Amino acid sequence: MTKRGNVYYVRFIVPKERWHDVGMVTGARNGTRKDITKSLSTKEYREALVRRDAALTVIREETNAALAQHKLPPLHGDWKPSWGSLQQQLTEQALEARKALEEADTYRTPYYENDDPHTGRIVAEAISDQDFGTDVVREELWATAQNIETQSTDKQNGLRQAQAAYEQALGIATGTATPLSVLLDRWLPQLEGHVTQELIDRHHRTLRRFGAYLAEAHGLQTDDPESYARSTPIESIDRKTAGLFREWLERLPNVGPRVVGFHLSTMNTFWKWAQDVGYAEVNPWEGATRGLKKKIAKASRVRGEKRPYTDAELIALLTQARERLKQPKKWPWARVIYDMLRLAPLTGCRQNELASLTVDRVIKPTQPEQLWRISVTEEVSKTRSSTREVPLHPIAQAVIAQRLAELPAEHTQDAPLFPECKPGGRDNKPGHYLSKRYATFLRSVLGENPEIDFHSFRRCFSTFMATAEANGAQHCPELVLEHLIGHKPVSLAHNTYAAKRFDWSVYDNAIMEMVSKGVSEHVRDSMSIVCSI
Template sequence: MDMANLTNRDGLYYVRFIIPKDRWQDAGKVLGSRTGIRKDILKSLQTRTHKDALRLRDAALEAIRKQLNRKLMDAGLAPLHGVDVPDWLDEELMLTEALEARRRIASASDTDDVYDEHTGISESPRDRVVEGMDCFLEGRAHKLDHAGKDGARYQTRFREIATGVRTPFALVMDRWMKDRESDVGHSAISLDQAAFNLFSRYLAHSQDREEPENLMNFLRAQIVEDVPEVVLGGFSEWLLNERGLSAKTVSCRISSLKGLWTFAIQKHILKGPNPWQGATAGLKRKAGKKKSEVRPFNEDELVLLLRADPDEKRRWAWGPAIRDLMRLALLTGARQNELASLTVGRVLNRDEADGELWGIQVTDEEAKTANSVRRIPLHPLVQPIIARRLKEAGEGNVDAPLFPECKPGGTGMKRSHFFSQRFTDFRRDVLGRETDGEVNFHSFRRCFATFMATALANGVSECSELVRDHLIGHKPMALGSNTYAAKDLGWDLYSRAVLGMVEKGIPDMVRTNIYYSLL
């Protein structure tokens, strides 16, 4: 039976931490021993089971070790051999404390309010905050020096961050992300996270260090001013050549960093110019890719897609999802992930008896931006799709997905990730690979906008640009619309716009194939 560092007294297990002989007197001093020495420390594990005692032993020993070392360090004595330094020397905790000190310094007045006649020195509240911090840091540096650590380095690093001489990424990232979360959705935040993780790996690579276990903590602790511009300039080449990312993905990742710096410069956290300005220039040329503009599907393409059987050429489980999501996208203008992420609870008005159209709700969780949070009426042509999906999901669970076959994946664990790949396969089967770069699933959304414009031209006044922007989740371009107009124009208006769009905006052959393909 393994009883190392364990003892049993009256059936209760205790852990015994054995202190090295050469440190008995130091331990006795900081623990207040009456004999002046301390050979061991005993702590109850609060269990009578040997199996539980073994499970709890190591953590209990480590806790005793850390507590003893804190007392030794506070007394100006070296910690036990081979043991970590005090908790406050941890890089992340030091950073947190230094940023808090920076906040206190910045919030204190720099107007002199005290004058010493003997020295002729004036002093402000900010001066006194800095002076108090310096005394605090001197005490910690003294403890570190006694423990054989570099107290001066800790003191200098803490003070430079607190006084704004050096800026850790944590300060910039925290403020930017807080501002960002009020304006964009989870998917955009996930893309930012991916950019930060890659940038953290790159910084470690540029310093000839191994990849950090915690990429975000490593990046947060890096000092902005310590990263040379030549290193920043090499990030795009590293992403292209070392990571093998596409030019489009590289541009997206750099866009996140460019936005971070722009915000920091505007808030006077960092000094300009923005080092990422122009960083994506020439990426398309370097990647050997020709830029093309994605367009809506034309009428013939829509008819081919709606008539095609997704299961005809392939043995897979994606046929129903492709058939259903194409039609929903065409008549709602919703994004791919907004539809693939639909749940039972986000279907609206299904219990109404007054003839109101059913609808779907796009929430913060899957919205791309703040403007994407919206309600969209469902035309009667596609309502049977949702009715069938509700029946299959079981209406008792509001969180049940309507498209369970769309498993989460990729950056941000989106439910559209794998579906997007399968729809590409289907689209190539039906329309050919020559349509690559010209149309994709997003083209259904472009069709919706086109149908709205056509209906407006054909006399459906409800299909205005403002209503269209509300339905597809765009911020209106006109100042009066995005600043002064109501954020929700009412379910009745949205419903009349969708009904009018289908009647006066969609070509007859397209509308006919939507209907007959559902029979």
């Protein structure tokens, strides 16, 4: 509404894409019309509120009639909202009303006995602006909710759905219910910069599936399941809902127990936050993943446990990479992959930790007997425990030395050692395209095998260390392995009381013994072959 002088007017906004059509059929001077303003013929605000919706309806009907005479589609086109969309509309309407009601005056003018305030006896009170606004909100919400009933082919079921949607929206408007959208708009921004974008995307996938479940459970249709979930009050989600959602997820095709666990973990994490900020008394998702570990383990056995590469597989990969080095135009990623095949199993580093290597992360020792090392910094590490320094065996050092030698003379300290690995993906990581190219290379050499991937090089590193210790190595205990691979030690003695870092010589000796006593001679020989393009 707007006010001109002392009289209230209603202003109908024309959709931008229809300015020309409406301007033509209404005879606008410049050929376009952005809005239509009509008088409500009253100076009283409350009366204007009552008349507003009726006036807007008349304007819309008259405009659509004029468009129809010129054989033009109505303002809303042929689109009809689904039930779920109407419930989202109700929630947005209720949230707007909630703001207005919170700002409205709550004072109620008292009526005294015999109209004499000196008696002190109040016989009644006038309604406040907030009371009046609440009555108007009830009428407006019910008018919107009735659209659910009119769209239903089953009138009885439609009336029940409309009543439920109305009561939910009224609770939001009056402050007794809080839609998830209000809380999600606070929680998700807090995650930015602290977790990966991939994890945030996973949270959104969870919300979409949760919204799809809720709509189905309520007998509704929705084109935007995440928005439907966001329109649901947090107070309406109980332990029964959590249990039914898990059962619904487990019935979905191509959704394994690990993915079910991810979704339930998202809900549990969000509800813990909601408890901390005072919007949830209990967490219905606590314990929702019970029993999933056994199902995940069973699914892994059926699919095949992840494992390290065998010696034969490592030699096949190294041999094929060298062959492809001879045709760099046909296999542009062969050089990167060949370097990674020698770095990854001898350092235990993740693909992004290697792909993101820069000049300043290569540490050259001052003592000739010490090994070079690479630093895994906080910006590229997966966890806090992943921040570490890893010595380079001479085979791996040769790879890094060659990369450094090929850099331009005027290079900076932040120059990448693997410029081929351009950042990409949702988190803009250098390992994004390496992951894709290596997966293609792996399939072409060893075929489709879900048991092995790039991460299997870390499994090789762990296996080499354990094998070396079994063969008599003195510097390859489990604690040193955990430091080098970037895992938090499991035992209390190791993660609380033991030193977090040992002397460089401890790790240098571990790496040298790992390769000499844990890596087979055939694999060492294959890794030692130097090729040039």
